[in-house]
Amino acid sequence: MSPELTIADPELFVRVIENIDRAVLATNLNGQIILFNPAAEACMRLSRRQCIGRHYSSLFADQPRIIDLIRLALEEERPISDDEQIELNRPHSLPTPISLSVSPLFDQNGSQEGIVLIIRDLTRLRELETALRQADRLSMLGTLAAGLAHEVKNPLGGIRGAAQLLGMELGSDSPLADYTDVVIHEVERINGIIEELMNLARPRVESMGETDLSQILRDIVLLQKEAHRSRHLEFVLNLDTSIPPIRGDESLLTRLLLNLVKNAAEAVETGGRIDISTRIATDYHLMSPENRPIPWVTIEVADDGPGIDAADMEKIFTPFFSSKNQGTGLGLSTCQKIADTHNGFIKARNRTEKGAAFTFFIPFIRNIDKKLPTQIPF
Ligand SMILES: Nc1ncnc2c1ncn2[C@@H]1O[C@H](COP(=O)(O)OP(=O)(O)OP(=O)(O)O)[C@@H](O)[C@H]1O
Numbered sequence: 001m002s003p004e005l006t007i008a009d010p011e012l013f014v015r016v017i018e019n020i021d022r023a024v025l026a027t028n029l030n031g032q033i034i035l036f037n038p039a040a041e042a043c044m045r046l047s048r049r050q051c052i053g054r055h056y057s058s059l060f061a062d063q064p065r066i067i068d069l070i071r072l073a074l075e076e077e078r079p080i081s082d083d084e085q086i087e088l089n090r091p092h093s094l095p096t097p098i099s100l101s102v103s104p105l106f107d108q109n110g111s112q113e114g115i116v117l118i119i120r121d122l123t124r125l126r127e128l129e130t131a132l133r134q135a136d137r138l139s140m141l142g143t144l145a146a147g148l149a150h151e152v153k154n155p156l157g158g159i160r161g162a163a164q165l166l167g168m169e170l171g172s173d174s175p176l177a178d179y180t181d182v183v184i185h186e187v188e189r190i191n192g193i194i195e196e197l198m199n200l201a202r203p204r205v206e207s208m209g210e211t212d213l214s215q216i217l218r219d220i221v222l223l224q225k226e227a228h229r230s231r232h233l234e235f236v237l238n239l240d241t242s243i244p245p246i247r248g249d250e251s252l253l254t255r256l257l258l259n260l261v262k263n264a265a266e267a268v269e270t271g272g273r274i275d276i277s278t279r280i281a282t283d284y285h286l287m288s289p290e291n292r293p294i295p296w297v298t299i300e301v302a303d304d305g306p307g308i309d310a311a312d313m314e315k316i317f318t319p320f321f322s323s324k325n326q327g328t329g330l331g332l333s334t335c336q337k338i339a340d341t342h343n344g345f346i347k348a349r350n351r352t353e354k355g356a357a358f359t360f361f362i363p364f365i366r367n368i369d370k371k372l373p374t375q376i377p378f
């Protein structure tokens with residue numbers, strides 16, 4: 001080993017702490033903050049100046065779990081961590097899942113002089129876990145449902161044929177003809193649902209081309225405005241027009257985005273507002289097979305409706321889950337399937353202000369011949 005590598009360079013330590021992407025905080029034995037790195041500033045949304053000298057309990061007010069862990073580490077002089085249960089509360093934002101590790105800080109003589117806290121934001125990790133869980137459940141349910149759908153389609157054809165024959169026998173002036181019409185109409189409706197369901201499970205051959213997301217969104221808004229004309233909805237488009245057409249199946253992507261916009265339109269009150277925005281996400285990316293980072297294009301559909309019940313959040317992507325009287329509950333699962341075939345994913349959240357927001361992440365790939373990565377490493 002070269003000798004310079006063994007020399008402890010204090011400036012190097014400072015640079016490591018300054019550049020590491022984990023929030024690092026330290027307190028003295030009285031619990032006053034004595035170190036607060038830039039990642040801690042970003043994580044806590046507070047500047048170093050606001051924090052140095054402050055007692056940790058005022059920084060984590062109303063967060064007993066964090067305070068308990070710090071107190072324990074201070075009192076028992078041992079490292080403690082929690083990767084599962086902690087949420088960080090900050091003003092004006094939703095609670096953020098974090099992992100926290102607290103270690104005692106010792107001076108040269110081995111006496112404790114305080115503690116070091118390392119916080120890691122787990123939001124991205126949790127999002128990925130949720131997306132994978134949803135995709136897993138979807139593929140299992142999809143296969144099951146498709147098998148069932150196949151079995152139902154044949155007898156349904158029989159019912160439809162029999163109802164048509166009966167209608168012909170009765171003649172159009174018969175007062176009973178209305179009933180055969182109802183049977184045929186309802187059978188067609190069930191058939192439509194089954195088709196959707198089979199689409200969901202059938203691995204479909206996509207026709208990938210260069211897709212102009214802005215154009216798709218403008219067209220969808222035009223149609224939805226018309227469909228909900230009497231409800232005077234306000235659609236606000238905030239499109240990054242510098243995004244060029246990207247690799248995607250236009251008809252599938254239209255279906256996906258239409259489902260999101262339709263859901264938003266159905267969720268809001270008369271006069272409600274739907275914000276649709278596109279951007280290139282720079283905060284995280286996908287690795288290409290050649291190990292080049294590929295950014296994501298994100299399309300967010302946000303509404304000012306009632307939002308999603310916390311208890312429903314896990315279920316909304318499950319086929320047939322619907323809280324609506326007339327809903328089939330296949331909209332979002334179809335969206336998820338389409339996102340999947342594009343190596344993308346969908347994230348649902350409740351907005352801090354009001355309503356729900358759905359964000360579709362799709363890899364920003366222009367060249368349609370380019371192979372997509374097979375997995376989503378962050
Ligand atoms: N923008 C939204 N605001 C609040 N809840 C929503 C929103 N979008 C979806 N949901 C919830 O997710 C459920 C599932 O949505 P999904 O699109 O899969 O089915 P659906 O809209 O009920 O029926 P379908 O799309 O088949 O007509 C909805 O019933 C609703 O409870």
Ligand SMILES: [Mg+2]
Nearest residue numbers: 259263331332
């Ligand atoms: Mg829907």
